[in-house]
Amino acid sequence: MARVIAICNQKGGVGKTTTAVNLGGYLACAGKKTLIVDFDPQANASSALGQDPLRVEASVYHGILGVDHPDNVVRPSTLANLHIVPSAPHLAGAMIELVDLPEREYFLRKFINQLRHRYEYILIDLPPSLSLLTVNGLAASDEVIIPVQAEYYSLEGLGQLLETVNLLKKNLSHELKVNGALLTMFDKREHLSREVAKELRTNFPHPVFETEIPRSVALAEAPSFSKPIMLYRPDSAGAAAYERLAKEII
Numbered sequence: 493m494a495r496v497i498a499i500c501n502q503k504g505g506v507g508k509t510t511t512a513v514n515l516g517g518y519l520a521c522a523g524k525k526t527l528i529v530d531f532d533p534q535a536n537a538s539s540a541l542g543q544d545p546l547r548v549e550a551s552v553y554h555g556i557l558g559v560d561h562p563d564n565v566v567r568p569s570t571l572a573n574l575h576i577v578p579s580a581p582h583l584a585g586a587m588i589e590l591v592d593l594p595e596r597e598y599f600l601r602k603f604i605n606q607l608r609h610r611y612e613y614i615l616i617d618l619p620p621s622l623s624l625l626t627v628n629g630l631a632a633s634d635e636v637i638i639p640v641q642a643e644y645y646s647l648e649g650l651g652q653l654l655e656t657v658n659l660l661k662k663n664l665s666h667e668l669k670v671n672g673a674l675l676t677m678f679d680k681r682e683h684l685s686r687e688v689a690k691e692l693r694t695n696f697p698h699p700v701f702e703t704e705i706p707r708s709v710a711l712a713e714a715p716s717f718s719k720p721i722m723l724y725r726p727d728s729a730g731a732a733a734y735e736r737l738a739k740e741i742i
């Protein structure tokens with residue numbers, strides 16, 4: 493049975509998708525059957541893994557609405573043990589359709605439950621909001637990873653995110669563990685980066701991963717080649733960091 497892990501932060505551009513794609517990639521490289529579920533209408537994880545969001549016929553949207561069987565929605569990637577459920581822009585509209593339906597928080601969970609026996613890890617890449625999409629993502633998960641960019645405003649908003657997680661935990665019939673905060677785009681030469689790291693490690697009420705993801709040009713470039721980092725620049729510092737993170741998770 494898969495460990496289902498949401499990658500979540502309502503703040504935009506903090507490294508959620510980069511983490512989903514490259515952590516997923518290294519879990520797969522470690523021999524773990526891994527599925528990435530792209531649950532963001534921006535569909536960045538899908539394109540980073542070679543899926544064209546404007547052309548996918550069966551996306552996560554069709555999966556959660558039951559229009560398509562899960563088997564038709566899962567796609568292979570360039571890595572042997574890594575599969576992807578792609579997203580598409582019309583996922584944004586799905587929320588308007590779902591909002592009046594009963595059990596609207598559990599659509600993604602019901603979809604993922606049909607797949608979880610086939611994988612060891614399922615990572616859900618979430619959009620930058622605390623919307624019904626995000627609530628669906630958290631309600632489908634056992635654990636949540638919160639990427640935190642090493643910059644001044646990053647710590648603001650974490651309280652609101654943890655409140656949402658706590659509220660959900662109270663209403664869920666299963667555990668939702670804050671697996672940890674993950675420092676991203678870290679530059680140890682910058683005073684500010686070190687200060688944010690110190691502040692997070694001192695005050696965050698849940699674990700903080702030992703691995704810090706450095707700012708790395710290779711990580712930013714890899715998606716434009718539709719490749720996870722281990723197929724683009726396996727020798728880069730960013731690659732080494734995500735490999736260490738995968739070991740920490742396992």
Ligand code: ATP
Pocket residue numbers: 503504505506507508509510511532534536618619620676677678705706707708709711712713730
């Ligand atoms: P959104 O909230 O829009 O979904 P996100 O949280 O998923 O964003 P990413 O898309 O992963 O964030 O990253 C934002 C930008 O920063 C991207 O251009 C990405 O390539 C770049 N980036 C992410 N992590 C790193 C890193 N460690 N070093 C350098 N660039 C990075």
Ligand code: MG
Pocket residue numbers: 508509510532536617618619
């Ligand atoms: Mg993203």
